[in-house]
Amino acid sequence: MKKWIWxxxxxxIGASVGGYAYARHSQNENIYAQAxxxxxxxxxxxxxxxxETSFTNALKxxxxxxxxxxxxxxxQSF
Numbered sequence: 469m470k471k472w473i474w475x476x477x478x479x480x481i482g483a484s485v486g487g488y489a490y491a492r493h494s495q496n497e498n499i500y501a502q503a504x505x506x507x508x509x510x511x512x513x514x515x516x517x518x519x520e521t522s523f524t525n526a527l528k529x530x531x532x533x534x535x536x537x538x539x540x541x542x543x544q545s546f
Contacts, residue, residue: 496529496530497529499525499529500526500529500530500533500536503522503523503525503526503529504522504523504526504535504536504539506518506522507519507520507522507523507526507539507543508539510522511539511543516543516546519539519543520540520543520544523536523539523540523543524540527540
């Protein structure tokens with residue numbers, strides 16, 4: 469009987485950790501997408517300093533992201 473209890477506990481813990489990891493990943497993706505969208509909007513408004521800040525924030529969520537690095541480098545050249 470004890471074996472079943474430990475199996476159930478392990479499954480509950482595994483599901484909890486997996487659920488937390490998925491929620492965290494989803495939250496990071498949303499924050500990244502919002503920062504990229506905000507940065508592009510700032511570029512269209514010719515507010516390059518705010519755009520640079522937005523792209524930097526996007527890179528905090530997805531370090532080494534090609535797209536964010538590309539637009540950040542372009543923004544910094546203005």
